[in-house]
Amino acid sequence: MFNDKRFHHYSSSSLPKDLLAGVIVGVIAIPLGMAFAIASGVKPEYGIYTTIVAGILISLLGGSKYQIDGPTGAFIPILFGIVMTYGYENLLIAGFMAGTILLFMGIFKLGSLIKYIPRPVTIGFTTGIAVTIFSGQIASFLGLEGIKKHEEFSRNIQEIMFHLNTTSIFSVVTAAVCLGTVILTPKIAPKVPGPIIGLIASTLVATLFFPGHVATIGTAYGEIPSTLPHIHIPNLNVEIMMKLIKPAFIIAMLGGIESLLSAVVADGMTNSKHNSNKELVGQGIANMITPLFGGIPATGAIARTATNIKNGAVSPFSGIIHGVVVLLVLLFFAPYASYIPLASMAPILMVVAWNMSERKVFAHILKTKSTDSLVLVVTFLLTVFVNLTMAVEVGLIMSAILFAKRMSDVMVTEKVLPNPLTKHEKVETGMVTDTHDCPQISIFNVEGPLFFGAALTFEETIMKTINYRPKILLLRMGRVPFIDTTGEANLSRIVHHFSKNGIVLIAGLNPQPENVLKKTGLYEIIGKEHFYEHTGEAIQSALSQINKNKCLGCKHYAFRECKKLSAQEAVEGSRKKLTATF
Template sequence: MKNHRFTNYALSDVKKDLIAGLTVGIVAIPLGMAFAIASGVKPEYGLYTTIIAGFLVALFGGSRFQVAGPTGAFIPILLAIVLQYGYEDLLIAGLLAGIFLLIMSFIGVSQLIHFVPRSVTIGFTAGIAVIIFSGQIANFFGLTGVEKKEYFHETIMELMAQAHTWNGYSVLLGVIGFVTILSITKFAPRIPVLLFALVVPTIVSVIWLDGRVETIGTAFGGIPKTLPQFALPTITFNKVLELWQPALIIAMLGAIESLLSTVVADEMTHTKHNPKRELFGQGLANIFTPLFGGIPATGAIARTATNIRSGAVSPLSSIFQSGFVLLFLVLLSPYASYIPLAAMAPILMFVAWNMSARKVFAQIARVRSGDAIVLWVTFLLTIFVNLTVAVQVGILLSAVFFLKKMIGELRIKKQKVTAAEVMQFGEATVKYNIQGPLFFGTAKKFEDQFESWIQEDVKTIIMKMEEVSVIDATGEAAIANLLDYAESEHIRIIIKKLPQEPRSFLKKSGLYDKIGADNFYMVKDLT
């Protein structure tokens, strides 16, 4: 794969990439820890993911500006895997997802990702946002004794059961975090808002509230001041059978979010990414990250956009970002022990609010159509069941509505036989204009017309098929059935103006020869 991402790169661009990398690194540190905690694992695993995935995707990916790492979209499915199988199996699922992504890159699945209906992506994205937001309520209110639950309704019931344990100091820190986010976003948007939203409540906690709120140190024992250690997870055939489905969902979700991120980057910079190479880079990242304890990663839209706005020129900016986070891990990670969990909550709630796609959701929901039904079903299944089922049912439901719509696209109308046709085929001739696709979804509708076509006084049936867009194997079988039916009644079938592509399909299937070349009339032959 030839790399065009460093075309016209100059030495002066290194400084721009360095500044952009440092800026993104400042944003990535709190997000990496927050996403890891929300996924049910230790905060350092989010930093490991940020370092390794960010480096590998920058090196092997298909976009100049993509920044990869842990993202909010993965939180529900990763948490479900951790609760059901454990952290070790999460590493296996992540590695399998990386293999799936590599396969996707080689077989060209990058193009198929664009066929996932928007109602499905908006539905599960909004559902994920609700799960992330509700998952931070316990930290925001400082609730104690709260057990992580796999299902949304169980989480709400657990929160209600432990509501009496709320901590006023945690609420105070959470409010300070929100005020910091809203103030900086409105009055100083260039300042790294998430870092300040983490630092300001932490300072307040250290100076005035020491020991009165739960912190990363008290909850997780702090973050080790060491590099991630290589360890190969124990992979068995039974583990693969258990985890291949959630791994495939991780891969699909990662591919969708990664490619969406590169499209956003293309629109912002007027460049063009290589989708196959991008999935290849994401695949490598997700294979190697679990070997060092990291969680699944994908392209992060917000960090990629920050990278571009900060003046990034090439993938070096993401490499610098990884280096900056690595320095933080080695030099400053002990100080992360003082960060209150209540300070993490506003950050993740803010992320959830931004990713909820509120306006688009409302726009689709307002329209009374199949898309609205798919949106609500995907949204509710994401919240109350899981993301795996939601995506599968959403896509299946979209296909059903699509088929229903396509069935209506097949139109069959009786037309007046022209004088030229009467002269050529005789008075006992009828003609039907067939428009639309003739495939497995519409073949039954087509066959239902046969009985009304086959009459005693009819000797020739002309089918004008100029506007037949496609014929598949089921459609071909329906035409063959009509031919057999007509032959039994000694009726001739004429096919008029069939386009080249479906005509070629009939030739390959052998039906063209069975009908007979003299029964096909092109544009110039018969008007």
């Protein structure tokens, strides 16, 4: 462990800092762990088990010095859906499978790929999750009775509306005390953990002033055991694994995104650098072992990681200490947690939902009124009204399609000629007219990625323009950074069609397109001698290969050589006539 770079330069003076940070984060993590577990549809102790096991393991094995791992709000909708559909036992299997996926993602160094998920998709589902979490706590905040929990957002809202008449003033007062304490504590004493103070204050109010009138963890879930459970290996079989592969993949992706995002936030706060692939390996192992102790899926918690840093953490020891603190509290104080009112847990999750809602970024993207705004809204609505799995799938597909559309719009194929008014007769667009165009040489600027979204437009533009069959087709491709097999196929059709009666020249080909053309054999078909680094060289070559007889009487003067060529042809024509006369 001490060969780990994250522990380099560790000294005796570092331990007190890690100890203080670990204790504070551990105290904060206890109510959050229970709240996230309850909101996910499982017993509160499972959230504590997750905090302990995953918290210690990721600190030992992860790729960030400051990461704090545990249950998070982002998982609530997907975990609740799995519990409702498949049951708690299968949730453990899905968590184990997600851990395996994360492990292999890290081993195959896929950590950097997660950053390519479009921001509108992540903001859309994060805000959607926040709405789902917030709305899911309204019933507990109001103390509603007879509520049935559903996976669908709309049905849960209907349940709340139908049971509003069962609102308990005692629950509202208890929740209000906790909410006020959670909001005011950071303003009065920034280093004091608001959630734990809120729980204590509201629990005392409910116990002293109206005992027995508010539902508690004990009355709803029974007493929390003061020990870790025995290791239990889930019953894995192919049928169950095939059924759970989709939710497991979503858990893995969501866990990977949030853990790496948390690590990036930590890097920004500390001027450090995390190892993304090692972080995924650590997250994978943690999520494979946590279910053996009954724990739910875990990931890097941004708020707890930030709190860890703000309280002076200098190494992963603070994360280990945080897990040990939670374990000690479980061993010695677990029975007291049974007295915590459910109404006290609701405001904590509501504040978490408010903080994770990304409302400012959401509004900022909406203001752009772009395709990103559309992706954002669709992902958000699907997260709230359908499910997170569908939201992520549709969001990613929409982003890919709209990206391809934007890239195809960027692709430009225009006919050009040298501008005689510029110093070096720079080749420009807008120079081609009915009276100023070479009948034998067509030059095109091709700009942008030549890929499946733009390749057909590229081909059609050139084929329509060269229907008069010039002898030379010169393609300036210096601004084509990328070409895929579809683009290569369209270029190949142009080459084969044009080569029957003319010659194709290419100027300024970049390395990636050149490599593709060589692999497909199109480079050899065009001919190595027909590729030029500079446009000027290609034009000179083209002028040397044209039919000079056709220059006779041409007044287009597309190139500076045209006047000379035209005059020479006229002189030669006169000589031939004189020779024929005599």
